[in-house]
Amino acid sequence: MTFDRQRDSAAGNSDTTNDVSRRGLLRTTATAVVAGTGLSVASGSVAADTDEIMEVDFRGGVPPISDAPQGEDEVVFVVHGYTGSSDSVAGAETFQQTARSVGYTETVTAVTWDDSGLPWSAEDSARETGDLFAGWLEDYTNANPDTTIRILGHSMGGIVQMETLAAIDGAFTVDTADSIGSYEESDAPCECGDFYDAIRDSAGEVHNYYSTNDWIAKLGGGPADCSGWYCDDTLPDNYEDVDVSDSVSGHSAYKESAGCVSKIVDNY
Template structure:
């Protein structure tokens, strides 16, 4: 569903450069080419195709994984990013979302994205931020190998930080269809005009949704709509960004992925 001029179907590569400087966008493209050398051939042949409901996992704890660690040649893939202290249960968390999505009629592939969330919250938050760059590199390769696949990101809790940092690292080099969060632990002003991710949301995704619950006592951005009302804020979010209240179905920070009311709202926007 196109929105405000941003494509939301297939992730698209872009070779545009605005000037002669060595931009982050150009560096991303160079790094993406270097990371995986043989994955494109395997993807094109379909040799790593997943079973229809298999939860594959791309694990960034030991570096950038192979492109073939994710489903190949799918119509669309939801990349489910776990939150704090959930790396060991990343596949299980993704499977819960998949099962709920199946119950409300969604049949797209779901893949677990695993990052290093060990240690204290402060150090885990830094690693969530640091995961954005390698995930963006990986996605660039994945979209090259799977040019017809619709890419959707869904980050829970600190996974919402990974989600936004990935958009920042993509930096408009291509777009993903949707980049959503549930119970996001990103800062409450992150999507705002004077926040850290306004430009990244606008440039790197078709649509971005913050599914929030006022019953969530853990989340920051995910406990309510974006807070753009600071002393120096301009009160705006990007045209392709929406806050979605799922409080009626989500009673706590861990309930989003298992509640049909919340997951229905998510897939209705796919």
């Protein structure tokens, strides 16, 4: 897929790197408040940028950028997996609440795509959505040049994550593009795979949070597998596999696991 299909709606390229972030101060403050008072971060002891979960919904076409928060320091775009569209906002909220409990207070937004039909047709839709999301993100970063952009894709949302990077094709970079329980192919990040260049050129960092207890995931069931006949062990320098097996018991347990989410936000 090519990002050029969506570029006629874009205003130009923008560097999305946010050099000054409050997340370290906020996380330290959150930890101090929780330790000192016994209050939960999610209960409002530390004010977040916004607790509202907005929804960027691609099921009816490309939505306006006004469907996402504007002028935020940092936004995590959470992309659901197969059969998750009806619970997209709720799933993003689950991640948000767990993140709040470990001290991360930045803004979380749901990304919804058309996952209807059988798995193979849904997978095609996930790949097409990556192209649309890339064009949307360029418009969004042009309008919000100081916002740190993060993508977190669950299951087939990991396909959306990778296809988004491929469609961006180095035109700009997102700060992090991560997956949990990814349904993308296990060799996708490898030099012999389909997304080596996309990872290297379109993101600051890419993490694959995997659990060996996850029997549904492909890439998300273990580290990247570069052992194929025409493959080697070469991975992009900005890619990392992160084992969360100790805290994730199965395919649906990532967002609610404090052990998993703490590792995610530690890399923010």
